[in-house]
Each structure stands twice: as C-alpha cells, then as structure tokens.
Amino acid sequence: MLDPRAAGLVALLAGVWALAASCRPADGPAPAAAGAWLLALLAFAGHWLLDAGRGGGVPTAAHTLASLPYWPLAAAVLFVAWRRFPPAPAALWWGAALAAAVAGALLLHQWGGTVRVRVRTDMNAIPFGNLSLCLGVLALLGGLFQRREPRWGALLVVAGVLGLVASLLSGTRGGWITLPAVVLMLAVWRGGALWRRWSSLPVAWRGAGWALLLALLVFAAARVWPRVEDLFSDLHRFAADGITGTSVGLRLDMWGTAWSLFLQKPWLGWGEQGLALQLQRLIEAGRLNEQARYFGYQLHSDVLDTLARRGLLGLATLLPLYLVPAWLCLRRLREAGAVAMAGLLTVVMFAGFGLTQSQFRDPNSLAGYLVLMSGVLAVRGLAVPGRRTG
Structure with a gap:
C-alpha cells in the first residue's frame, strides 16, 4: 500500500490545484x-x-x-x-518514466540477483507489477516517438525498460497477457514509421538498442518460464483433483x-x-x-x-x-x-x-x-x- 501520509499530500496538492483552476476563467466551452x-x-x-x-x-x-x-x-x-x-505531453512521458524507473530500480535492488521467483514489496505484487508495466509502456511510447531530441528519447526508453523489468520481477502474470496486444497496436499504428526511424539511427545507437533488447528478452525468459510452469501445474491440479x-x-x-x-x-x-x-x-x-x-x-x-x-x-x-x-x-x-x-x-x-x-x-x-x-x-x-x- 501507499504511505497514507504520501497519499494525503497528493490529495492536498490536487485539492489546491482544483481550487486554483476553479478561479481561472475558462478559455472556452469545454468540448462535449x-x-x-x-x-x-x-x-x-x-x-x-x-x-x-x-x-x-x-x-x-x-x-x-x-x-x-x-x-x-x-x-x-x-x-x-x-x-x-492542460499539462504538456512531456508531463505524461516524463511522469511515467520517473515512476517506471523508480519501480525498476527498487525491485532490482531488492532482488539483488537472488533466485527468488517473485520479489515482494510493501504494495501487493499484482497492482505493483501491473502499474509498473503500464507506466513502462507509456515511457517507451514517449521515447520511441521522440522526434526532436534522440538522447532524451533514449532516456525514456531506458526508463520504460526498467518498468518492464519491475513487472517481470513482480511475477504478475495477469499483466503480461496484455503485451501482445500492445505490440500489435503499435505495429498497426506506426510500425513502418518506427522501423524507418530505427534504420536512420547511427550504427552505435542501433547496436546498443539490439543489445538492450536481447538482454531484456533473456531476463524475461528467466523470469517468465517458472511462472508459466506454475500456471500449467495449477491448471492440471484443478482439472485432475479439483484443487x-x-x-x-x-x-x-x-x-x-x-x-x-x-x-x-x-x-x-x-x-x-x-x-x-x-x-x-x-x-x-x-x-x-x-x-x-x-x-x-x-x-x-x-x-x-x-x-x-x-x-x-x-x-x-x-x-x-x-x-x-x-x-x-x-x-x-x-x-x-x-x-x-x-x-x-x-x-x-x-x-x-x-x-x-x-x-x-x-x-x-x-x-x-x-x-x-x-x-x-x-x-x-x-x-x-x-x-x-x-
């Protein structure tokens, strides 16, 4: 769970923000x-x-x-x-990146290279893993389609990867089933543009990108496979013995x-x-x-x-x-x-x-x-x- 004092502070800031907004004349009628x-x-x-x-x-x-x-x-x-x-789009990308990076760094620290299948946090592993995954995907989205500053885009991508790592370390299988849909949606939407942008990057950048992707896939395989085995074991025990x-x-x-x-x-x-x-x-x-x-x-x-x-x-x-x-x-x-x-x-x-x-x-x-x-x-x-x- 979140610290009640932190939640209270967020609520207080949101209330102040809402009060200030209510005193500001609207620029025009709100759209339907x-x-x-x-x-x-x-x-x-x-x-x-x-x-x-x-x-x-x-x-x-x-x-x-x-x-x-x-x-x-x-x-x-x-x-x-x-x-x-209205906040600027950068607030969305960098807000998601900061949260994803903190989640990933926290779980990597707690994991420390151990053989644990799931790394525990003060928050329940399921919402922690799901939120980390979603924020990681949003940070990746902002980084992949960063047009003006490739270096800032690279930082967003790294933060997004940390969010995915946090999800993997949490062992939250329910969130992972959404990733094929995410990849398909991005491919249909701007897959061609993304590949052209990738191809235009310097060779060193592309090499670093492939290395990061390969490392993530190897890490994911090591984390996902035990959880998949548990899934099939649970299904078999339920079907065979009603457990x-x-x-x-x-x-x-x-x-x-x-x-x-x-x-x-x-x-x-x-x-x-x-x-x-x-x-x-x-x-x-x-x-x-x-x-x-x-x-x-x-x-x-x-x-x-x-x-x-x-x-x-x-x-x-x-x-x-x-x-x-x-x-x-x-x-x-x-x-x-x-x-x-x-x-x-x-x-x-x-x-x-x-x-x-x-x-x-x-x-x-x-x-x-x-x-x-x-x-x-x-x-x-x-x-x-x-x-x-x-």
Missing part, C-alpha cells in the same frame, strides 16, 4: 467529449454509492477502503482542474461462484454487504475456498465481480470507464498522435489487468487508472482540438 468522461465517472461512483444503501450504507465490504467509491468523484474534480490548466488452493485454482473457483451468483440476481446483483454474506455462507458450506475471505471477498475479475455485486446495471456503469476514453482517444488518434495512443494503450492494458483481478476494488489500481486516464484526456493536444502532438 470532456462531459462524456465526467458522466462516466459520476455514473460509476453514483451507482456504487447508491448500491451501498442496500447493505446499511457501508460503501464497501471488508478489506478495502470505505472511501473508494468517492475516488471517481475526486478524479472528476481533478479532471476539471486539468482541463483549465482450489492455488493461485489459478482459487481464481477459477471464484469465477464460477461469481457467475452462479450473477445468474441468481442478474439485474441488480447482491449488493456490497449481501455478496460478502453470501460468499461467507458458501465458504462455511464448503462450496468456496476459504481463501476468498482473505481477498476482501473480491472475485478477481472486474466484470464478474461487478456482475455478482451490482448486476447488469453495475456493468452498465463499469464499461463506460473503458469505452468512453477509448472512443475519445481513437477519434483523435490522427491529430493527437502518441498522446491518443497512450490513452488507448492504457485502456487496453487496464482492461486486460481486470480479467484476472478486481482492480477497481484495489486502491492503488483504481487511483492509477483514474489519474492516468484523466491526465491523458486533459493533455494539451488531445483535449484542445487543432494542436498536434508527437
């Missing part, structure tokens, strides 16, 4: 696109809070922050502030339970407290592995957890958090360039993360997505039509 993202945030938070009323007014079940449903509202305020003071005490077996057990509970109450779901009580009953009856209670009764899938907890109405408020920014970035891809692609990649990666983790019930993952997405949508060039960014 901004309203779509604000509406998505308000709908998600509003339904979450209204749903809590069914369980006595407690916003969330056990083992998570009671303030979590209010965070999309805070993100809406921060987004409005950023719309008044649900493993990482994969527990997820399959919870996913089946989530789907079954959704079918019983498809429209509104069980509610926050209702789902926790029902899962506890299933555990006591031996129909669900007891480890589920230690994860705060979250079912390790954003979609399935939402369907069981808040039904189809809940899914209707969850999907716009992905679809609205994807649409906003896609329609500006030609003009906004790398900034719009950063938004698309963020959406795709977080959607992938949510396949095996209820990330919007995790404070770090939820905060990461809300801040990244609101920031990307407010970046100068994407938010203001007619200003092209690299």
